[in-house]
Amino acid sequence: MQQLRETASTLMILNDEIAQTYSSYQNDRKLFCRSGCGECCLHPGIEASVLEMLPLALYLYEQGTAESTLEALQHHELDGCYFYQASSEDRKSGQCGVYPYRPAVCRMFGAAGYRGREGEVLLSICKVIRTDEPAAVIAAEQSLTSVMPPMMMNHKAQIAQLDYELSKQNMPIKEATAAALEKVLTKAWYADMAG
Numbered sequence: 001m002q003q004l005r006e007t008a009s010t011l012m013i014l015n016d017e018i019a020q021t022y023s024s025y026q027n028d029r030k031l032f033c034r035s036g037c038g039e040c041c042l043h044p045g046i047e048a049s050v051l052e053m054l055p056l057a058l059y060l061y062e063q064g065t066a067e068s069t070l071e072a073l074q075h076h077e078l079d080g081c082y083f084y085q086a087s088s089e090d091r092k093s094g095q096c097g098v099y100p101y102r103p104a105v106c107r108m109f110g111a112a113g114y115r116g117r118e119g120e121v122l123l124s125i126c127k128v129i130r131t132d133e134p135a136a137v138i139a140a141e142q143s144l145t146s147v148m149p150p151m152m153m154n155h156k157a158q159i160a161q162l163d164y165e166l167s168k169q170n171m172p173i174k175e176a177t178a179a180a181l182e183k184v185l186t187k188a189w190y191a192d193m194a195g
């Protein structure tokens, strides 16, 4: 259990650095997120590793809500992430209910670099930003040869170094959260048994 806590605490520091890096890039390139927008959290394809969800799972365990969250995840059928708190009828506005513990993938939502088939640097930009900031999007794409965006794969690799086993597979965020909660609950059970 102690080792999980240490890994999670190192990851929290790394996560904050990652958030800062992506947020600075977005600000510098004027790729601003729409205020109050929660569309990223509604996306059905968000994936994370078990390791990425570990800080949240430990937090929920400390709060005494690990078991109930695990149960609730199994019955969650709304579109998007279980932790998303929608504030509009169409659910497009809202906020993260576990913001300080959100995984690295959520810190890269707005604009992030990746490699294309030929190894070229490409930019993944959210569709809302594409609609709201078309000129900034064109400028950012044109500047890719001179201004390197933060690269998703590099940060994923940095995180994986903390625990290869727990980061070897990406899965839907709901499943990754459930697996992280199960991991924490199992470790806690053995720790209790050992006294």
Ligand code: SF4
Binding pocket: 040, 041, 046, 081, 082, 083, 084, 085, 095, 096, 097, 098, 099, 102, 103, 106, 173
């Ligand atoms: S963890 Fe938070 S930021 Fe990430 S998808 Fe869920 S609600 Fe959105």
